[in-house]
Amino acid sequence: MQYKLGNYIHGNIVEASGAKRDIYSPLDGSILAQGADSSKEDVRKAAQDAAQAQSSWANLTTKARVEVHYNYRGLLKKHRDELAEICHKENGKAMPEALAGVDKAIELTDFACSMPQLISGSVQEVSKGIECKYRRVPIGVVASITPFNFPIMVPHWTVPNALAVGNAVLLKPSEHTPISAIRSAELWKQAGLPDGLLHVVLGSKDVVEEICDNPSIAGLSFVGSTPIAKLVYTRASANLKRARCFGGAKNYLIVAEDAHPKVADDIISAFCGMAGQRCMAASVLLSLGEITGIVDAVLSQAKTLVPGITLPPLISKQAVEKISQYLDKAQERGAKILLDGRTTPIQGPGSGYYIGASIIDWRGREDEMPLEEVFGPTLELIHADSMERAAELQNRSPYGNASSIFTQSGKVAAEATKRLQAGMIGVNIGIPVPREPFSFGGIKHSRFGEGGITGWSNVEFFTDTIKITTKWNPEDRKDWMS
Structure with a gap:
């Protein structure tokens, strides 16, 4: 079976305009899909469309946004076997491992469903008649660049949380494993996510460079090898972009x-x-x-x-x-x-x-x-x-x-x-992966940028904290804030 391959733009699969590419299954070397890489212009158009969609999405309440996540979580469970089969074919994972990746995606979506409680903010009367409070707001359009080894799970480290707090997302999957990302995007639309808020752009170096350079993209996360993580972090940071890049390990x-x-x-x-x-x-x-x-x-x-x-x-x-x-x-x-x-x-x-x-x-x-x-x-x-x-x-x-x-x-x-x-x-545990709300992430040359890529650190990365100070006692001129 060959899968339909293309960029996922504004709710539809469209052919990219770059070089042609075949997607091979590591199981037997067969061609799973044929398509093309994105050009830099393809990425620019996706980022512009995302920026237009993001403003109205951000104006919704967090509770209204995560209604989509509840629906999406149900679709992940309904299509669990299908998604695992795609992962098995394009990545080569054994089916139990592929199913575990889908289960983890469901768990990560669970965390995002709790966002109304997680970012509720706080209010305190800090002086007589003076109140301080803070609230979290999205940073805009963000990008998630993900590796081949967990084509279902790793995108769910970032996409559900980024959307829940009000951002729009460009997802750039590995050129080896794009089919899982496209199918996930189709399920997001089926769950009720408005068009333009999640784009999937296929490709490799040119796409990543445009993501690092594009002024419409406020921040990016990257998971891959350390040499590429360094390059991505350096280029994105040079463009004053929020970046968090995870590299290799031993x-x-x-x-x-x-x-x-x-x-x-x-x-x-x-x-x-x-x-x-x-x-x-x-x-x-x-x-x-x-x-x-x-x-x-x-x-x-x-x-x-x-x-x-x-x-x-x-x-x-x-x-x-x-x-x-x-x-x-x-x-x-x-x-x-x-x-x-x-x-x-x-x-x-x-x-x-x-x-x-x-x-x-x-x-x-x-x-x-x-x-x-x-x-x-x-x-x-x-x-x-x-x-x-x-x-x-x-x-x-x-x-x-x-x-x-x-x-x-x-x-x-x-x-x-x-x-x-x-x-x-x-x-006494061989794979010490923390679970939400604790954040996944290494140190030294395994991570460039601050914070983890899951859990609470993920929420902080995709938001800005706005502090609001209000005074309702104009007759009191003795306070230091007067």
């Missing part, structure tokens, strides 16, 4: 000697779930003491994973080649390859983008390990004799997205959470 799991033996299951899930293509994936296992039994269990389970059956594909042929090159680099630096995914038999279609799980042992050569993000089903083993050394090894990474400690000692856990430089830290 997340560590620190396993102490007293960790529960079942931690091996968590490690497998953390480094092989979604074939390692998530910014929360664990890519380094750091042993704090002797954990031979746990490492053996991880190796044993990893050997049973079958690409095409129990291990999904990567997003592209280039992604497979990148992992292969990384394994070559590790061997050149003296690491031992305990499990080589390049030699794992594949049971998926031969034209799909598959590679097996890999485990690299750096023990004794910890300082030789490259610090780059791998973004695939690859786990690197290093060792530390103390928590101080473990923190030193983790903290040398330029990234600061997530890190976890597995231990049954409260003292060890407390020391780890104090020493580790990561925006999201887990204790």
Whole structure:
């Protein structure tokens, strides 16, 4: 089946005017859709249309706006299987993972439905007859630039909240996975969202540059690799635009000697779930003491994973080649390859983008390990004799997205959470994703700009706070505000 592909502009799918593009399924290499990238002029027209629609949307009460969100939430539940199937085909996720992404989108929409309570403001009589209050107002037209690895979930980090507080949105999905975004936009319209408030613009570099430069766009969020996040943040900020850009990761799991033996299951899930293509994936296992039994269990389970059956594909042929090159680099630096995914038999279609799980042992050569993000089903083993050394090894990474400690000692856990430089830290949990209203987001080179991208930080990003001071006692001239 081929899907209809085009920009979603003012409630309709229209053909973009840029270069032609085919969308391939990583499952078998087949063409899912054919279309074109947007030109910069396409983006300008979308931004102008959004600006015209946004003013009347902002004048509605928050309660009136989120009535659309309640309807949309119901449509997400109704079309849950359909959306997951699209995600499965264009991203390659296993169906349980795709369904989980839709479920998370529903949860994120739930949070936006609470916006009338979240931004109700406050009022206080600060002096006799003088009242101060504040209210939140939208910033205007905003853009959300999203990655391929969560084509349903990540757009819902931003779009529901941005709309609920009164903004209009330009959504620029990954060029690998645009179909989910277009289908979501169609459901927003079906839910009652007025035309012009949500546009989907397809494309890559030219589209992002226009979003950064366009004066009609007040702010943008970006999720992707660190090199591109830096470029986007720098360009958008140079144009005095509000920007919050999230980059890559190299997340560590620190396993102490007293960790529960079942931690091996968590490690497998953390480094092989979604074939390692998530910014929360664990890519380094750091042993704090002797954990031979746990490492053996991880190796044993990893050997049973079958690409095409129990291990999904990567997003592209280039992604497979990148992992292969990384394994070559590790061997050149003296690491031992305990499990080589390049030699794992594949049971998926031969034209799909598959590679097996890999485990690299750096023990004794910890300082030789490259610090780059791998973004695939690859786990690197290093060792530390103390928590101080473990923190030193983790903290040398330029990234600061997530890190976890597995231990049954409260003292060890407390020391780890104090020493580790990561925006999201887990204790006995491999994927320490915070839930709303707590915000998702790393530190260091995993994030450029202030705040998180979900929860309360997201609300603050998409609004301005207006402070109002009122005096009703003209006869009193003694107050300092007179």
